[in-house]
Amino acid sequence: MRCKTIEKWLSDRIDGELSERKIKALQAHLERCHSCRSYAAALEKIQDEARSIERPEVSPSFWIGFTSRLKADLNSKRQEKILEPPLVKRWRWAGASAALTLLIVAGLYFFLFFEKPVPEMYVFSYEESITQIYQEIGGDFELEEMFNLVVLASIGEILEGSGWQDSPGFQENSLLWENLSDEEMMLIESEIKKEEKIEEVSHEG
Amino acid sequence: MKAKSVVVLSLGLIIFSSVVFSAVQEQKNEVQDKSRLRTREHIITLMLLRMTRFLDLTEDQTAKVYPLVTRVEKEKMMINQRIARQMRELRLMLKEGEPDPEALKLRIQAMKELRDDLRSKDAEVEAQLKEILTVVQQAKYLVFMNVFFKELRENLERARNIRGKAAPKKK
Numbered sequence: 001m002r003c004k005t006i007e008k009w010l011s012d013r014i015d016g017e018l019s020e021r022k023i024k025a026l027q028a029h030l031e032r033c034h035s036c037r038s039y040a041a042a043l044e045k046i047q048d049e050a051r052s053i054e055r056p057e058v059s060p061s062f063w064i065g066f067t068s069r070l071k072a073d074l075n076s077k078r079q080e081k082i083l084e085p086p087l088v089k090r091w092r093w094a095g096a097s098a099a100l101t102l103l104i105v106a107g108l109y110f111f112l113f114f115e116k117p118v119p120e121m122y123v124f125s126y127e128e129s130i131t132q133i134y135q136e137i138g139g140d141f142e143l144e145e146m147f148n149l150v151v152l153a154s155i156g157e158i159l160e161g162s163g164w165q166d167s168p169g170f171q172e173n174s175l176l177w178e179n180l181s182d183e184e185m186m187l188i189e190s191e192i193k194k195e196e197k198i199e200e201v202s203h204e205g
Numbered sequence: 206m207k208a209k210s211v212v213v214l215s216l217g218l219i220i221f222s223s224v225v226f227s228a229v230q231e232q233k234n235e236v237q238d239k240s241r242l243r244t245r246e247h248i249i250t251l252m253l254l255r256m257t258r259f260l261d262l263t264e265d266q267t268a269k270v271y272p273l274v275t276r277v278e279k280e281k282m283m284i285n286q287r288i289a290r291q292m293r294e295l296r297l298m299l300k301e302g303e304p305d306p307e308a309l310k311l312r313i314q315a316m317k318e319l320r321d322d323l324r325s326k327d328a329e330v331e332a333q334l335k336e337i338l339t340v341v342q343q344a345k346y347l348v349f350m351n352v353f354f355k356e357l358r359e360n361l362e363r364a365r366n367i368r369g370k371a372a373p374k375k376k
Contacts, residue, residue: 122351125327126252127281129354130245136361141237146364148244151251154360158254181243 006036010043238289242282249278252353259349260342269337274330281326288319 009026012018018026030037123129137144253274257267295312298304338346 121354123354124347124350125331126249126350126353127323127327129350129357130248132354133248133357133361134241136358141240143361143364143368144240144244146368147361148240148247150360150364150367151244151247151357154356155247155251155254158251 003033003036003039006030006033007039010036010040014043014047234293238286241289242286245278245282245285248357249274255353255356256346256349259352260338260345262342266337266342270334273333273337277326277330281323284319284322284326288316288323291316291319 006026006029009018009022013023013026030040121132123132133147137147253271256262256270260266262270291312295309295316298309298312334346335343
Protein backbone atom coordinates (compact mmCIF):
# COMPACT_ATOMS: atom_id res chain seq x y z
CA MET A 1 0.00 0.00 0.00
CA ARG A 2 1.28 3.45 -0.80
CA CYS A 3 2.26 5.70 2.12
CA LYS A 4 0.46 8.63 0.47
CA THR A 5 -2.83 6.76 0.82
CA ILE A 6 -2.02 6.01 4.42
CA GLU A 7 -1.40 9.71 5.12
CA LYS A 8 -4.84 10.49 3.70
CA TRP A 9 -6.42 7.72 5.74
CA LEU A 10 -4.72 9.06 8.88
CA SER A 11 -6.27 12.45 8.22
CA ASP A 12 -9.67 10.81 7.59
CA ARG A 13 -9.37 8.84 10.82
CA ILE A 14 -8.91 12.05 12.78
CA ASP A 15 -12.07 13.39 11.14
CA GLY A 16 -13.85 10.08 11.94
CA GLU A 17 -14.46 9.33 8.28
CA LEU A 18 -12.54 6.06 7.96
CA SER A 19 -14.36 2.73 7.59
CA GLU A 20 -13.65 -0.24 9.91
CA ARG A 21 -12.04 -2.19 7.13
CA LYS A 22 -9.68 0.67 6.28
CA ILE A 23 -8.83 1.20 9.95
CA LYS A 24 -7.73 -2.45 10.17
CA ALA A 25 -5.64 -2.11 7.03
CA LEU A 26 -4.18 1.12 8.36
CA GLN A 27 -3.18 -0.52 11.63
CA ALA A 28 -1.57 -3.35 9.79
CA HIS A 29 0.42 -0.91 7.65
CA LEU A 30 1.49 1.19 10.63
CA GLU A 31 2.90 -1.89 12.30
CA ARG A 32 5.11 -2.46 9.31
CA CYS A 33 5.99 1.08 8.17
CA HIS A 34 8.21 3.20 10.38
CA SER A 35 7.80 6.48 8.44
CA CYS A 36 3.99 6.27 8.50
CA ARG A 37 4.12 5.50 12.21
CA SER A 38 6.17 8.67 12.78
CA TYR A 39 3.76 10.64 10.61
CA ALA A 40 0.78 9.28 12.62
CA ALA A 41 2.51 10.14 15.90
CA ALA A 42 3.19 13.68 14.66
CA LEU A 43 -0.43 14.08 13.62
CA GLU A 44 -1.67 12.88 16.98
CA LYS A 45 0.68 15.27 18.73
CA ILE A 46 -0.63 18.20 16.68
CA GLN A 47 -4.18 17.13 17.41
CA ASP A 48 -3.48 16.93 21.13
CA GLU A 49 -1.87 20.36 21.11
CA ALA A 50 -4.78 21.79 19.14
CA ARG A 51 -7.17 20.38 21.71
CA SER A 52 -5.25 22.04 24.54
CA ILE A 53 -5.60 25.52 22.99
CA GLU A 54 -8.38 27.42 24.63
CA ARG A 55 -11.11 28.70 22.41
CA PRO A 56 -11.32 32.53 22.49
CA GLU A 57 -14.51 34.09 23.61
CA VAL A 58 -16.27 35.70 20.65
CA SER A 59 -19.27 37.97 20.98
CA PRO A 60 -22.43 36.98 19.06
CA SER A 61 -22.22 40.19 17.02
CA PHE A 62 -18.92 38.89 15.51
CA TRP A 63 -20.75 36.08 13.70
CA ILE A 64 -23.18 38.44 12.05
CA GLY A 65 -22.12 38.70 8.42
CA PHE A 66 -19.02 36.55 9.13
CA THR A 67 -19.40 34.40 5.95
CA SER A 68 -19.76 37.39 3.60
CA ARG A 69 -16.77 39.11 5.25
CA LEU A 70 -14.69 35.97 4.88
CA LYS A 71 -15.64 35.63 1.22
CA ALA A 72 -14.82 39.26 0.47
CA ASP A 73 -11.48 38.90 2.23
CA LEU A 74 -10.61 35.77 0.29
CA ASN A 75 -11.61 37.41 -3.00
CA SER A 76 -9.43 40.45 -2.41
CA LYS A 77 -6.48 38.23 -1.49
CA ARG A 78 -7.00 36.24 -4.71
CA GLN A 79 -7.07 39.44 -6.79
CA GLU A 80 -3.84 40.62 -5.23
CA LYS A 81 -2.24 37.31 -6.05
CA ILE A 82 -3.26 37.61 -9.72
CA LEU A 83 -2.21 41.26 -10.08
CA GLU A 84 1.02 41.05 -8.22
CA PRO A 85 2.87 37.77 -8.53
CA PRO A 86 5.32 37.08 -5.76
CA LEU A 87 8.66 38.80 -6.12
CA VAL A 88 10.65 35.57 -6.33
CA LYS A 89 8.40 34.26 -9.06
CA ARG A 90 8.78 37.48 -11.04
CA TRP A 91 12.54 37.42 -10.64
CA ARG A 92 12.63 33.82 -11.83
CA TRP A 93 10.87 34.77 -15.06
CA ALA A 94 13.07 37.81 -15.53
CA GLY A 95 16.17 35.70 -15.03
CA ALA A 96 15.02 33.09 -17.52
CA SER A 97 14.15 35.76 -20.11
CA ALA A 98 17.50 37.46 -19.62
CA ALA A 99 19.35 34.17 -20.02
CA LEU A 100 17.39 33.34 -23.16
CA THR A 101 18.05 36.79 -24.67
CA LEU A 102 21.72 36.47 -23.82
CA LEU A 103 21.85 33.07 -25.50
CA ILE A 104 20.17 34.37 -28.66
CA VAL A 105 22.47 37.41 -28.82
CA ALA A 106 25.56 35.26 -28.27
CA GLY A 107 24.38 32.78 -30.90
CA LEU A 108 23.78 35.56 -33.42
CA TYR A 109 27.15 37.13 -32.66
CA PHE A 110 29.02 33.88 -33.20
CA PHE A 111 26.98 33.09 -36.31
CA LEU A 112 27.63 36.49 -37.88
CA PHE A 113 31.17 37.28 -36.84
CA PHE A 114 32.84 33.95 -36.39
CA GLU A 115 32.95 32.08 -39.69
CA LYS A 116 33.75 28.44 -39.58
CA PRO A 117 37.40 27.93 -40.40
CA VAL A 118 37.37 26.46 -43.91
CA PRO A 119 40.73 25.02 -44.87
CA GLU A 120 41.77 27.16 -47.82
CA MET A 121 44.16 25.74 -50.36
CA TYR A 122 46.18 27.94 -52.67
CA VAL A 123 47.74 26.94 -55.96
CA PHE A 124 50.24 28.79 -58.12
CA SER A 125 50.03 26.91 -61.38
CA TYR A 126 47.41 24.94 -63.27
CA GLU A 127 49.53 21.85 -62.85
CA GLU A 128 49.01 22.07 -59.11
CA SER A 129 45.23 22.44 -59.60
CA ILE A 130 45.08 19.43 -61.86
CA THR A 131 47.22 17.36 -59.51
CA GLN A 132 44.98 18.23 -56.59
CA ILE A 133 41.88 17.36 -58.57
CA TYR A 134 43.32 14.03 -59.66
CA GLN A 135 44.24 13.28 -56.09
CA GLU A 136 40.63 13.82 -55.11
CA ILE A 137 39.40 11.67 -57.98
CA GLY A 138 41.86 8.91 -57.15
CA GLY A 139 41.14 5.76 -59.10
CA ASP A 140 37.43 6.47 -59.42
CA PHE A 141 37.09 6.01 -63.17
CA GLU A 142 33.34 6.66 -63.20
CA LEU A 143 33.75 9.93 -61.30
CA GLU A 144 36.47 11.03 -63.69
CA GLU A 145 34.19 10.41 -66.65
CA MET A 146 31.44 12.44 -65.00
CA PHE A 147 33.88 15.21 -64.15
CA ASN A 148 35.05 15.24 -67.77
CA LEU A 149 31.45 15.76 -68.90
CA VAL A 150 30.94 18.61 -66.43
CA VAL A 151 34.12 20.32 -67.67
CA LEU A 152 32.96 19.86 -71.26
CA ALA A 153 29.61 21.42 -70.36
CA SER A 154 31.46 24.43 -68.87
CA ILE A 155 33.43 24.82 -72.10
CA GLY A 156 30.16 24.60 -74.05
CA GLU A 157 28.63 27.34 -71.90
CA ILE A 158 31.52 29.71 -72.57
CA LEU A 159 31.61 29.05 -76.29
CA GLU A 160 27.85 29.33 -76.60
CA GLY A 161 27.93 32.69 -74.83
CA SER A 162 30.55 34.05 -77.17
CA GLY A 163 28.50 33.14 -80.24
CA TRP A 164 31.22 30.90 -81.62
CA GLN A 165 28.69 28.86 -83.58
CA ASP A 166 27.76 31.94 -85.63
CA SER A 167 31.36 32.79 -86.31
CA PRO A 168 32.33 31.61 -89.82
CA GLY A 169 35.88 30.86 -88.74
CA PHE A 170 35.32 28.76 -85.65
CA GLN A 171 36.19 25.57 -87.48
CA GLU A 172 39.59 27.07 -88.16
CA ASN A 173 40.29 27.20 -84.45
CA SER A 174 42.89 24.51 -83.90
CA LEU A 175 41.95 24.25 -80.23
CA LEU A 176 38.52 22.99 -81.18
CA TRP A 177 39.80 20.11 -83.29
CA GLU A 178 42.88 19.29 -81.26
CA ASN A 179 40.88 18.63 -78.17
CA LEU A 180 38.35 16.31 -79.76
CA SER A 181 38.73 12.59 -79.19
CA ASP A 182 38.48 9.97 -81.94
CA GLU A 183 34.93 9.11 -80.85
CA GLU A 184 33.88 12.75 -80.98
CA MET A 185 35.44 13.15 -84.42
CA MET A 186 33.58 10.07 -85.62
CA LEU A 187 30.35 11.44 -84.25
CA ILE A 188 30.87 14.74 -86.09
CA GLU A 189 31.67 12.84 -89.27
CA SER A 190 28.51 10.76 -89.04
CA GLU A 191 26.43 13.91 -88.34
CA ILE A 192 27.90 15.64 -91.40
CA LYS A 193 27.10 12.59 -93.54
CA LYS A 194 23.54 12.60 -92.25
CA GLU A 195 23.14 16.28 -93.11
CA GLU A 196 24.57 15.66 -96.58
CA LYS A 197 22.08 12.87 -97.17
CA ILE A 198 19.19 15.10 -96.06
CA GLU A 199 20.38 17.82 -98.44
CA GLU A 200 20.66 15.31 -101.30
CA VAL A 201 17.13 14.03 -100.70
CA SER A 202 15.70 17.56 -100.56
CA HIS A 203 17.48 18.47 -103.83
CA GLU A 204 16.11 15.36 -105.55
CA GLY A 205 12.64 16.13 -104.20
CA MET B 206 50.08 -40.79 -69.18
CA LYS B 207 46.64 -39.49 -68.38
CA ALA B 208 47.81 -37.70 -65.21
CA LYS B 209 50.64 -36.09 -67.15
CA SER B 210 48.29 -34.66 -69.73
CA VAL B 211 46.01 -33.28 -66.97
CA VAL B 212 48.97 -31.50 -65.38
CA VAL B 213 50.11 -30.12 -68.72
CA LEU B 214 46.58 -28.99 -69.52
CA SER B 215 46.18 -27.30 -66.13
CA LEU B 216 49.51 -25.54 -66.48
CA GLY B 217 48.53 -24.41 -69.95
CA LEU B 218 45.25 -23.07 -68.61
CA ILE B 219 46.97 -21.18 -65.80
CA ILE B 220 49.46 -19.60 -68.21
CA PHE B 221 46.72 -18.76 -70.68
CA SER B 222 44.48 -17.17 -68.02
CA SER B 223 47.37 -15.11 -66.58
CA VAL B 224 48.24 -13.87 -70.07
CA VAL B 225 44.58 -12.98 -70.72
CA PHE B 226 44.33 -11.29 -67.30
CA SER B 227 47.44 -9.16 -67.86
CA ALA B 228 46.24 -8.26 -71.36
CA VAL B 229 42.86 -7.18 -69.98
CA GLN B 230 44.57 -5.21 -67.23
CA GLU B 231 46.86 -3.55 -69.75
CA GLN B 232 43.88 -2.64 -71.92
CA LYS B 233 42.05 -1.24 -68.87
CA ASN B 234 45.09 0.85 -67.98
CA GLU B 235 45.31 2.13 -71.53
CA VAL B 236 41.63 3.14 -71.51
CA GLN B 237 42.11 4.91 -68.19
CA ASP B 238 45.22 6.71 -69.41
CA LYS B 239 43.41 7.82 -72.56
CA SER B 240 40.45 9.03 -70.56
CA ARG B 241 42.73 10.95 -68.19
CA LEU B 242 44.47 12.59 -71.12
CA ARG B 243 41.15 13.67 -72.58
CA THR B 244 39.99 15.10 -69.26
CA ARG B 245 43.27 16.95 -68.95
CA GLU B 246 42.90 18.39 -72.44
CA HIS B 247 39.44 19.62 -71.58
CA ILE B 248 40.66 21.18 -68.34
CA ILE B 249 43.36 23.07 -70.23
CA THR B 250 40.86 24.27 -72.84
CA LEU B 251 38.55 25.48 -70.11
CA MET B 252 41.45 27.17 -68.35
CA LEU B 253 42.56 29.00 -71.49
CA LEU B 254 39.04 30.22 -72.19
CA ARG B 255 38.53 31.44 -68.65
CA MET B 256 41.99 32.96 -68.48
CA THR B 257 41.41 34.99 -71.66
CA ARG B 258 38.46 36.68 -69.99
CA PHE B 259 39.88 36.98 -66.50
CA LEU B 260 43.16 38.51 -67.63
CA ASP B 261 41.63 40.52 -70.49
CA LEU B 262 44.15 39.08 -72.91
CA THR B 263 44.64 41.02 -76.11
CA GLU B 264 44.56 39.20 -79.44
CA ASP B 265 48.30 39.48 -79.62
CA GLN B 266 48.74 37.98 -76.15
CA THR B 267 46.22 35.22 -76.90
CA ALA B 268 48.18 34.35 -80.02
CA LYS B 269 51.26 33.86 -77.86
CA VAL B 270 49.71 32.26 -74.77
CA TYR B 271 47.52 29.62 -76.47
CA PRO B 272 50.26 27.94 -78.54
CA LEU B 273 52.67 28.12 -75.61
CA VAL B 274 50.31 26.46 -73.15
CA THR B 275 49.08 23.93 -75.72
CA ARG B 276 52.61 22.90 -76.66
CA VAL B 277 53.91 22.67 -73.12
CA GLU B 278 50.76 20.85 -72.10
CA LYS B 279 51.30 18.21 -74.76
CA GLU B 280 54.86 17.72 -73.59
CA LYS B 281 53.67 17.46 -70.03
CA MET B 282 51.04 14.92 -71.02
CA MET B 283 53.77 12.71 -72.45
CA ILE B 284 55.76 13.06 -69.23
CA ASN B 285 52.67 12.29 -67.16
CA GLN B 286 52.02 9.18 -69.20
CA ARG B 287 55.54 8.01 -68.52
CA ILE B 288 55.10 8.79 -64.83
CA ALA B 289 51.90 6.73 -64.75
CA ARG B 290 53.68 3.81 -66.39
CA GLN B 291 56.63 4.05 -64.02
CA MET B 292 54.27 4.26 -61.07
CA ARG B 293 52.44 1.10 -62.11
CA GLU B 294 55.69 -0.77 -62.51
CA LEU B 295 56.90 0.55 -59.17
CA ARG B 296 53.73 -0.71 -57.50
CA LEU B 297 54.17 -4.13 -59.07
CA MET B 298 57.78 -4.26 -57.90
CA LEU B 299 56.78 -3.34 -54.36
CA LYS B 300 54.12 -6.05 -54.37
CA GLU B 301 56.82 -8.62 -54.90
CA GLY B 302 58.15 -10.26 -51.79
CA GLU B 303 61.69 -8.93 -52.03
CA PRO B 304 62.17 -6.35 -54.78
CA ASP B 305 65.62 -5.90 -56.22
CA PRO B 306 67.14 -2.77 -54.55
CA GLU B 307 69.13 -1.86 -57.66
CA ALA B 308 66.08 -2.01 -59.87
CA LEU B 309 64.19 0.09 -57.32
CA LYS B 310 66.96 2.68 -57.28
CA LEU B 311 66.74 2.96 -61.06
CA ARG B 312 62.97 3.48 -60.88
CA ILE B 313 63.31 6.10 -58.16
CA GLN B 314 65.88 7.95 -60.23
CA ALA B 315 63.66 7.79 -63.32
CA MET B 316 60.69 9.14 -61.35
CA LYS B 317 62.74 12.00 -59.95
CA GLU B 318 63.94 12.93 -63.42
CA LEU B 319 60.39 12.92 -64.74
CA ARG B 320 59.25 15.08 -61.84
CA ASP B 321 62.06 17.54 -62.58
CA ASP B 322 61.03 17.57 -66.24
CA LEU B 323 57.51 18.50 -65.23
CA ARG B 324 58.78 21.28 -62.98
CA SER B 325 60.98 22.65 -65.73
CA LYS B 326 57.95 22.77 -68.06
CA ASP B 327 56.00 24.76 -65.47
CA ALA B 328 58.97 27.07 -65.04
CA GLU B 329 59.10 27.54 -68.79
CA VAL B 330 55.44 28.58 -68.93
CA GLU B 331 55.91 30.95 -66.02
CA ALA B 332 58.98 32.55 -67.57
CA GLN B 333 57.20 33.01 -70.89
CA LEU B 334 54.09 34.41 -69.23
CA LYS B 335 56.26 36.93 -67.44
CA GLU B 336 57.40 38.14 -70.85
CA ILE B 337 53.95 38.17 -72.42
CA LEU B 338 51.78 39.52 -69.58
CA THR B 339 51.78 42.93 -67.96
CA VAL B 340 52.48 43.17 -64.24
CA VAL B 341 48.78 43.62 -63.51
CA GLN B 342 47.99 40.57 -65.61
CA GLN B 343 50.68 38.60 -63.81
CA ALA B 344 49.02 39.51 -60.52
CA LYS B 345 45.64 38.61 -61.97
CA TYR B 346 47.09 35.31 -63.13
CA LEU B 347 47.94 34.36 -59.56
CA VAL B 348 44.40 35.18 -58.44
CA PHE B 349 42.98 33.42 -61.48
CA MET B 350 44.81 30.21 -60.69
CA ASN B 351 42.96 29.96 -57.40
CA VAL B 352 39.62 31.02 -58.89
CA PHE B 353 40.03 28.35 -61.54
CA PHE B 354 41.07 25.76 -58.97
CA LYS B 355 37.91 26.57 -57.03
CA GLU B 356 35.85 26.13 -60.18
CA LEU B 357 37.45 22.76 -60.83
CA ARG B 358 36.62 21.64 -57.32
CA GLU B 359 33.04 22.81 -57.77
CA ASN B 360 32.86 20.89 -61.02
CA LEU B 361 34.14 17.80 -59.25
CA GLU B 362 31.50 18.24 -56.56
CA ARG B 363 28.85 18.62 -59.27
CA ALA B 364 30.11 15.43 -60.92
CA ARG B 365 29.82 13.64 -57.57
CA ASN B 366 26.26 14.89 -57.13
CA ILE B 367 25.23 13.88 -60.64
CA ARG B 368 26.68 10.43 -60.12
CA GLY B 369 25.00 10.18 -56.73
CA LYS B 370 21.64 11.02 -58.28
CA ALA B 371 22.18 8.67 -61.19
CA ALA B 372 23.02 5.70 -59.00
CA PRO B 373 21.91 6.13 -55.39
CA LYS B 374 24.03 4.18 -52.99
CA LYS B 375 22.42 1.25 -51.24
CA LYS B 376 22.20 1.61 -47.50
